[in-house]
Amino acid sequence: MWIEQKTNGKYLFREKYVDFLTEKGKTVSVTLDKNTRETRSKAQKLLLSKITKIKQDKSRKIVPIKFKDLATQWESMYIKQVKTNSQLSIKANLKLLIESIEPDAISHKITTIYLNKLMETLVFGDRDISESYAKVLKIRLRAIFEYGVNHGHLKSNPASSLVIPKKVKDSTMVTEFFLETDELNQLMSYLKAHNTRYYLICQWLYLNGLRAGEGCAMQKSDVFINEDRQYCKVTGTLEYHGRKIADQVKSTETKTASGMREVDLSKKAIEIYQEALSLSPHSNFLFTTSNNTPIQLNAINAYLRVHKERMGFDEDRKISTHIFRHTHISKLAEIGVPLHIIQRRVGHASEKITREIYLHITNKMKSDTKDLLELL
Incomplete structure (x- = not known):
């Protein structure tokens, strides 16, 4: 000294x-x-x-902890900060990670190299997860290991430098994402003849560009019909994961912040609304089963999958409730509605498929116009 x-x-x-x-x-x-x-x-x-x-x-000593225990600790802390639907997706993410990482793996022994190999196996192996889902898993891993660092179980975060492998993009044509006019008509005609309730909700999705969960959650009080304006408010989606049908409710928020919106109704949409009212007199939900419970999204999709060949579609054609939202976008593009207006109406400011459908339709219209000029 x-x-x-x-x-x-x-x-x-x-x-x-x-x-x-x-x-x-x-x-x-x-x-x-x-x-x-x-x-x-x-x-x-x-x-x-x-x-x-x-x-x-x-020089503090690292406190060893198994990855599955660290993930469980992180979940118990983080789950309190998110909405119910997000909680369920987080649980699914963690289930896959815990199943994929060796059960006795010690957190501070896990390296970036180990995680890179793990992700390659998940993307290209039997799990065959998408690139976007792999990115979600990376977010979860980073959060879990960061929690471990902050609680003395690791000195550094091995997921920070984790590389998501690139996957060959699906070559699906953009036309597979929406229905042409004749396809839409044949599908709706079949539904109208065989399942009125499914016909009504599918029309509602198509006419208003809603997500299926938003349509299933639509309340009668969400629809406003007066002389000045006719519209519906989209302020939530159906919370059904992990719930009995009788316990399902409308959430307080939509999938994204931009999804909270008001959608103007056409005369056809008002007709669908009035017919749906007559079929659901004892429920707050606009679209219900004969038991006055909300229509189940997976039930409609299963119906479309089973009946699509009878509707006139090929066996390998993908038909689900989401195709009605995309078809709505294509029809708006056909009549010349600007892209930013369409995006605001469907409640998504940056959806890639929305832009692709819009560009496909508008480019097709330009090509048709060019051919017509030859007739002058």
């Missing part, structure tokens, strides 16, 4: 120590009013205490 007198008359007591991480000499200091035997003894104790604390902080 050495002592220096400061300009203000006080004394600076200094001591050297070797830094644990860099192995280089560093200095700590403490200022006291006097330079006496008592203050020198006091300074020595204070300096020793400082050095001990610094060394304990930098």
Whole structure:
């Protein structure tokens, strides 16, 4: 220890120590009013205490924990901060990660190389997960390991440098995402003849460009019909994961913030609304089963899948409730509605498929116009 007198008359007591991480000499200091035997003894104790604390902080031991236990701890903390639907997707993400990572794997032993190989297996192996889903898993891994770092189980986050492998993009034609006019007519005609309730909700989805969950959750009180304006408010989606049908409710938010919107209704949409009212007199939901419970999204999709060949579609054609939303977009593009208006109406500001459908339709219209010019 050495002592220096400061300009203000006080004394600076200094001591050297070797830094644990860099192995280089560093200095700590403490200022006291006097330079006496008592203050020198006091300074020595204070300096020793400082050095001990610094060394304990930098050389703290890692507390080992299995990955599955770390993931469970993180989930119990994070799950309280998100909506119910998000909680269920997080649980599904963690289930896959815990199943895929060796059950006795210690968190601080897991490396970036290990995680890269794991992700390659999930993307290109039997699981065959999509690139976008792999990115979601990376987000979960980063959050879990960051939690581990903050709670003394790791020194660094191995998921920070995790690389998501590129997957060959699906060559599906954009026309597969929506129905042409004749296809829409044959599908709706079949539904009208064989399942009135499904016909009504599918028409509602098509005419208004709603997500299927938004349509299934639509309440009678969400629809406003008056002389000045006719519209419906889209303010939630059907919360059905992990719930009995009788316990299903409309959520307080849509899938995204831009999904909260008001959608103007056409005369045809008002007709569908009035017919749906007559079939659901004892429920707050606009579209219900004969038991007055909300129509189930998976039930409609199963029906479309089973009956599509009878409707006149090929066996390999993908038909689901989401195709009505895309068909709505294509029809708006056909009649010349600008892209930003369409995006606002369907409640999505940056959906890639929306842009692709819009560009496909508008380019086709330009091509048709060019051919017509030859007739002049």
